[in-house]
Amino acid sequence: MAENDFDFPQDLxxxxxxxxQAHADLTSQLAGLPWSVEPMKGWTTDPEHTRGYRxxxxxxxxxxxxxxDAVATxxxxxxxxxxxxSTHPFWTTVDRGEVVAARMxxxxxxxxxxxxxx
Numbered sequence: 018m019a020e021n022d023f024d025f026p027q028d029l030x031x032x033x034x035x036x037x038q039a040h041a042d043l044t045s046q047l048a049g050l051p052w053s054v055e056p057m058k059g060w061t062t063d064p065e066h067t068r069g070y071r072x073x074x075x076x077x078x079x080x081x082x083x084x085x086d087a088v089a090t091x092x093x094x095x096x097x098x099x100x101x102x103s104t105h106p107f108w109t110t111v112d113r114g115e116v117v118a119a120r121m122x123x124x125x126x127x128x129x130x131x132x133x134x135x
Contacts, residue, residue: 023119025126029105034127036098043091050084053077 056079062072080088102123111119 023111023122025123026105026107029102029107029123030126032098032101032105033123036095036102037124037127039091039095039098043088043095046084046088046091050080050088051077053079054085055079 052074055077057077059074059076060072062070064071108116108119
């Protein structure tokens, strides 16, 4: 079955778009935070002992409680949407051998113009 042959219900399409957004929001939030949740001293490795690769981390002040709460909220939302998408009744209508193709098509369904997707 071709990628555009799947007739995804609108609520499933919407949940997938929301899942993409939740992952993007979480990635953005994490990118702006210190590398360690807990305050931790930084380090620099000696390339002589690490096969020529130097690894460095600055001191980490850790995350504030607000930052931890924000990340937990975003992770919970992404998990909730993942469950919504993966357990949607639509999947019971897809032939067993085409589930992976349908799942991949759904992940990219939002990239198509609305007229083409309908």
